[in-house]
Amino acid sequence: MSNHNECESAAALLPDLWSGQLDTPERSSDRLWLLAHIQACAECAGMTELWRRLGGLPLVEPDPRQRQRFDQMLAAYQAGIAAPVTAGHTLPRTPAAAAWKQLFWHPLPAMAAVLLVAVGLGAGWWLRGGAAATPGGAAATSRPADTTSQQVAELRQQVQATQQLAVLSLLRQSSPSDRLQGVSYSTPLVASDPEVVDALMRSLKYDSSPDVRLAAIDALTSHAGQPDIRSGLVQSFSYQKSPLVQIALVDSFAETRDQQARPLLQRISKDTAFNPEVRQRAAWVLAQPAWN
Amino acid sequence: MMPRTTTLPARPDGDDDAVMCAVRDGEVHALSTLYERHQRALLNYFLRLGTTRANAEDLVQEVFMRILKYRATYRGGSRFITWMYYIARNARLDQLHKRRGESEWDDAYAPAVLPGDAAQAQQEQRLLEMAMARLPEEKREILLLSRYQEMKYDDIATLLGCEPGTVKVRVHRAMRELRDAYQFLAHRGVQ
Numbered sequence: 001m002s003n004h005n006e007c008e009s010a011a012a013l014l015p016d017l018w019s020g021q022l023d024t025p026e027r028s029s030d031r032l033w034l035l036a037h038i039q040a041c042a043e044c045a046g047m048t049e050l051w052r053r054l055g056g057l058p059l060v061e062p063d064p065r066q067r068q069r070f071d072q073m074l075a076a077y078q079a080g081i082a083a084p085v086t087a088g089h090t091l092p093r094t095p096a097a098a099a100w101k102q103l104f105w106h107p108l109p110a111m112a113a114v115l116l117v118a119v120g121l122g123a124g125w126w127l128r129g130g131a132a133a134t135p136g137g138a139a140a141t142s143r144p145a146d147t148t149s150q151q152v153a154e155l156r157q158q159v160q161a162t163q164q165l166a167v168l169s170l171l172r173q174s175s176p177s178d179r180l181q182g183v184s185y186s187t188p189l190v191a192s193d194p195e196v197v198d199a200l201m202r203s204l205k206y207d208s209s210p211d212v213r214l215a216a217i218d219a220l221t222s223h224a225g226q227p228d229i230r231s232g233l234v235q236s237f238s239y240q241k242s243p244l245v246q247i248a249l250v251d252s253f254a255e256t257r258d259q260q261a262r263p264l265l266q267r268i269s270k271d272t273a274f275n276p277e278v279r280q281r282a283a284w285v286l287a288q289p290a291w292n
Numbered sequence: 293m294m295p296r297t298t299t300l301p302a303r304p305d306g307d308d309d310a311v312m313c314a315v316r317d318g319e320v321h322a323l324s325t326l327y328e329r330h331q332r333a334l335l336n337y338f339l340r341l342g343t344t345r346a347n348a349e350d351l352v353q354e355v356f357m358r359i360l361k362y363r364a365t366y367r368g369g370s371r372f373i374t375w376m377y378y379i380a381r382n383a384r385l386d387q388l389h390k391r392r393g394e395s396e397w398d399d400a401y402a403p404a405v406l407p408g409d410a411a412q413a414q415q416e417q418r419l420l421e422m423a424m425a426r427l428p429e430e431k432r433e434i435l436l437l438s439r440y441q442e443m444k445y446d447d448i449a450t451l452l453g454c455e456p457g458t459v460k461v462r463v464h465r466a467m468r469e470l471r472d473a474y475q476f477l478a479h480r481g482v483q
Contacts, residue, residue: 016460070331074324
């Protein structure tokens with residue numbers, strides 16, 4: 001019969017025993033002690049037995065058709081990498097775009113500066129508001145609680161503006177992984193920031209990397225409740241040469257059940273100029289009950 | 293359909309990392325190797341978290357799609373499996389978000405009817421599956437990661453953003469709750 005204190009000590013060691021971490025010479029004394037405890041303790045023995053039996057539970061084998069599906073996806077991706085990029089491959093150069101590029105070509109110092117300025121402004125503004133409230137003047141004490149919530153709202157706006165700067169800057173970097181990061185940071189802004197939506201649409205149409213365009217589709221599709229985003233996704237199809245991106249867009253139309261995309265899907269499904277996998281995907285989407 | 297019993301093969305850690313580095317550097321066809329190695333573990337991970345078979349299969353494809361998509365962000369020298377499960381968890385959360393309101397769970401692990409001792413063993417397996425299904429999701433997940441997914445406690449700690457000691461405590465608590473659930477079901481009798 002084991003006592004409660006022993007079980008507490010065993011609790012710290014049992015996970016190591018189960019994972020094989022006690023199978024070393026340095027920990028042999030722990031192992032011996034624990035095995036002796038398990039002999040005497042039905043509860044710890046029960047858990048150890050269950051751990052062993054968990055390892056014997058049957059695993060479901062994947063369906064061989066899933067392998068075909070993976071191979072198709074990989075082939076489409078490779079075709080996408082090999083495909084020539086769209087004609088307007090580089091981002092449109094406007095004076096504003098050029099200014100952005102100059103400003104943020106070296107991302108880390110520029111972003112750090114932007115963040116510091118924003119944090120400094122926010123903190124200064126916050127302290128100024130706090131100082132006004134502390135000396136106990138009538139005006140200060142009578143300031144209602146909604147002043148604080150207004151301050152919080154304004155601070156939140158400043159943070160959002162900083163996020164927007166960071167996203168727009170990252171989306172213009174030369175490195176695809178920086179641009180991917182930009183797309184990933186954009187997610188919380190897409191719902192409320194038309195500038196970020198525009199930047200993502202530009203990435204979707206013109207970015208040289210299929211990975212970035214795919215990520216942009218994901219980010220935009222998650223907010224496809226907005227009519228502008230839905231129609232933007234449909235329009236962006238004509239800019240795509242990569243079958244993988246085309247398939248991802250077709251999937252996006254299926255997910256959003258966007259009837260605007262129906263004529264496009266019908267055309268894709270019949271047009272032999274498209275990759276066969278893209279055509280099949282479009283036909284499959286059109287055959288889904290949600291479209292009929 | 294009766295699932296086959298198997299154990300996952302052990303493999304040197306650096307191996308996956310080297311293959312993933314090759315994928316990152318442009319040899320995308322090498323992803324087939326990682327797919328072959330991990331598709332079954334991933335499928336079972338999603339199934340045991342309560343995802344239907346069809347959705348679990350979609351999720352496996354989605355994970356490898358995302359691996360391709362984000363391959364440029366993979367850092368060589370890290371544990372591939374931790375990165376992969378990070379993607380897998382996010383993919384599942386996204387799917388849950390999209391399919392809110394739809395019912396999950398199907399009986400991917402439903403046993404076939406067998407005679408004698410085999411039937412007894414099947415009954416015990418079924419009890420254990422049901423006990424697992426009764427665990428809160430975070431406890432079920434930590435058991436799945438530590439028991440089936442070739443993940444060390446250090447890897448799980450990285451994945452979940454906590455200390456390895458915390459992972460061990462959670463594993464122990466999850467096992468204690470699993471034992472209680474198993475005993476409850478065994479005493480009640482399961483049809």
